[in-house]
Amino acid sequence: xxxxxxxxxxxxxxxxxxxxxxxxxxxxxxxxxxxxxxxxxxxxxxxxxxxxxxxxxxxxxxxxxxxxxxxxxxxxxx
Amino acid sequence: xxxxxxxxxxxxxxxxxxxxxxxxxxxxxxxxxxxxxxxxxxxxxxxxxxxxxxxxxxxxxxxxxxxxxxxxxxxxxxxxxxxxxxxxxxxxxxxxxxxxxxxxxxxxxxxxxxxxxxxxxxxxxxxxxxxxxxxxxxxxxxxxxxxxxxxxxxxxxxxxxxxxxxxxxxxxxxxxxxxxxxxxxxxxxxxxxxxxxxxxxxxxxxxxxxxxxxxxxxxxxxxxxxxxxxxxxxxxxxxxxxxxxxxxxxxxxxxxxxxxxxxxxxxxxxxxxxxxxxxxxxxxxxxxxxxxxxxxxxxxxxxxxxxxxxxxxxxxxxxxxxxxxxxxxxxxxxxxxxxxxxxxxxxxxxxxxxxxxxxxxxxxxxxxxxxxxxxxxxxxxxxxxxxxxxxxxxxxxxxxxxxxxxxxxxxxxxxxxxxxxxxxxxxxxxxxxxxxxxxxxxxxxxxxxxxxxxxxxxxxxxxxxxxxxxxxxxxxxxxxxxxxxxxxxxxxxxxxxxxxxxxxxxxxxxxxxxxxxxxxxxxxxxxxxxxxxxxxxxxxxxxxxxxxxxxxxxxxxxxxxxxxxxxxxxxxxxxxxxxxxxxxxxxxxxxxxxxxxxxxxxxxxxxxx
Ligand code: SF4
Numbered sequence: 001x002x003x004x005x006x007x008x009x010x011x012x013x014x015x016x017x018x019x020x021x022x023x024x025x026x027x028x029x030x031x032x033x034x035x036x037x038x039x040x041x042x043x044x045x046x047x048x049x050x051x052x053x054x055x056x057x058x059x060x061x062x063x064x065x066x067x068x069x070x071x072x073x074x075x076x077x078x
Numbered sequence: 079x080x081x082x083x084x085x086x087x088x089x090x091x092x093x094x095x096x097x098x099x100x101x102x103x104x105x106x107x108x109x110x111x112x113x114x115x116x117x118x119x120x121x122x123x124x125x126x127x128x129x130x131x132x133x134x135x136x137x138x139x140x141x142x143x144x145x146x147x148x149x150x151x152x153x154x155x156x157x158x159x160x161x162x163x164x165x166x167x168x169x170x171x172x173x174x175x176x177x178x179x180x181x182x183x184x185x186x187x188x189x190x191x192x193x194x195x196x197x198x199x200x201x202x203x204x205x206x207x208x209x210x211x212x213x214x215x216x217x218x219x220x221x222x223x224x225x226x227x228x229x230x231x232x233x234x235x236x237x238x239x240x241x242x243x244x245x246x247x248x249x250x251x252x253x254x255x256x257x258x259x260x261x262x263x264x265x266x267x268x269x270x271x272x273x274x275x276x277x278x279x280x281x282x283x284x285x286x287x288x289x290x291x292x293x294x295x296x297x298x299x300x301x302x303x304x305x306x307x308x309x310x311x312x313x314x315x316x317x318x319x320x321x322x323x324x325x326x327x328x329x330x331x332x333x334x335x336x337x338x339x340x341x342x343x344x345x346x347x348x349x350x351x352x353x354x355x356x357x358x359x360x361x362x363x364x365x366x367x368x369x370x371x372x373x374x375x376x377x378x379x380x381x382x383x384x385x386x387x388x389x390x391x392x393x394x395x396x397x398x399x400x401x402x403x404x405x406x407x408x409x410x411x412x413x414x415x416x417x418x419x420x421x422x423x424x425x426x427x428x429x430x431x432x433x434x435x436x437x438x439x440x441x442x443x444x445x446x447x448x449x450x451x452x453x454x455x456x457x458x459x460x461x462x463x464x465x466x467x468x469x470x471x472x473x474x475x476x477x478x479x480x481x482x483x484x485x486x487x488x489x490x491x492x493x494x495x496x497x498x499x500x501x502x503x504x505x506x507x508x509x510x511x512x513x514x515x516x517x518x519x520x521x522x523x524x525x526x527x528x529x530x531x532x533x534x535x536x537x538x539x540x541x542x543x544x545x546x547x548x549x550x551x552x553x554x555x556x557x558x559x560x561x562x563x564x565x566x567x568x569x570x571x572x573x574x575x576x577x578x579x580x581x582x583x584x585x586x587x588x589x590x591x592x593x594x595x596x597x598x599x600x601x602x603x604x605x606x607x608x609x610x611x612x613x614x615x616x617x618x619x620x621x622x623x624x625x626x627x628x629x630x631x632x633x634x635x636x637x638x639x640x641x642x643x644x645x646x647x648x649x650x651x652x653x654x655x656x657x658x659x660x661x662x663x664x665x666x667x668x669x670x671x672x673x674x675x676x677x678x679x680x681x682x683x684x685x686x687x
Contacts, residue, residue: 008330009315009323012353022326022348047313049539054332054649056545070330074539075315075323075578 142570182282319352346406397505398429421469
């Protein structure tokens, strides 16, 4: 199934080459959990905020077709 | 004394007399410095019911014990006074270079009283204190004023001043220092204007004596090293993008203020982001004194309509002058930011007030003839023009300069003002971050992120992520963050570094490193507990100022939109702020009665009786 992976702030350096927006489409197995997808990303997950459709996912949460998985560094400031 | 100079400069503008006072060590320790000392003096010396723009109001500039020390970001000062915007206390905070220079004159605080008969400025060159005529500066912009003052005092001097907005007593006027840094909120610039005080110019050469300088230096160096390592590892978000990295983040969470906080989702979030700023307008990052982070932005816009150069914008400005007004044109937002700095206006209040006027215009509640032009959401040129008119208080700008509450009330609909205690919201829609809702409602200074920014945990995951949509855990979180921000302010540090590097990453955000730094600087006997207690003491004394000024539970509230209109879309869809459920628990944790008044027991416990 297809989901979107969105990387914000300096995680944009991990976007695929030629990616002009902040997100890209990814193909994941139909039963993929959030953790499974995170394990395959080149991003320091433990220093990150992880969101699914803008909300904090539950541990072990299964992803659905069309979900947006977003990561950004835990920095703060505004 | 160590850390503190222990000296206050009192300036009576009515008589032109100045005097120097010593601070007793107990007061120094118990009230930390900065904002804490300021409220201690104001509370003892003035009636909180006075008219904020009368000579009876006092205006305090304060530095903290860590200002001008080797502690990174020890570069803050605070402006405390009775606010003409809110009628409550102000705590407006700024960095740059002025505060460090001010502390090096050998004074921790300047207290201004009365009102000068003619425009004046204060020139403090170490021990030499002089009130000088400022007729030639009156009417000048912030940038012109600073250039002229450095030329006629000392090219190394630092300047804090007001622009035309402050002179014309705009309740949303700021005090700018180092041209582009602002003690922006609560209309502190108008108080300065009401006193005919155009500027404060400082040149200081003293070193701040430290109780345990070697230990302080070692810990400060360690923190700097940690920041540098993060930078080297490519993790320098704030240096790379400034706080402008935030709009896509808050948009993702669904709390980026859009169309006067009707919604928290903005289609133009990417267009107003740090990435766009870097591609188009960034000249270089800029740091305040002693800061390894450098979140400041030196920018230049080449554009036939919105061209200019200066500093900014930062996130709050983008959210207010941008998305809240439906504007996705970053050149226009940047230009409006430059004008705010030049004329001396708070960008947040200016932006959110324009957004309020836009909504009311679109609903037919403000006639076009009053404004002199259409004022629709998304009209970038209109935002720039309104900011200019507000800074000069000309035409419709006269109403904008008074803030959204007065503007909306003028047309009979205060409910369109997105404010708490009449101060405009910063750029987080609290329906999607409930702690921010409780914070805005209860904050002593009215809506502000600087009063205890729980978005750190609710949105940014620092030091740890909590669910922004839950409300049950927020009273506790808000109290902690308010007390911690009080400590950071009073110590003279910048929040951006402090929260991440000077507190332990536990739920309680224990102030381990900051208490050590405070002890190394002052030797006054600080540990975690005494410091937290001191933060709480200061917060309660500020609250008592409000109580005496006539504030009560009825003022700890939010606009009806936040309480009754569910967020229409996005991740926070369907949510409102459950204020009624959070408020009693918050009061209980604070040791306040059901009216939000500190109980005698609480005051006694804090040594405030
Ligand atoms: S983090 Fe930004 S605001 Fe804070 S001291 Fe550094 S440059 Fe100034």
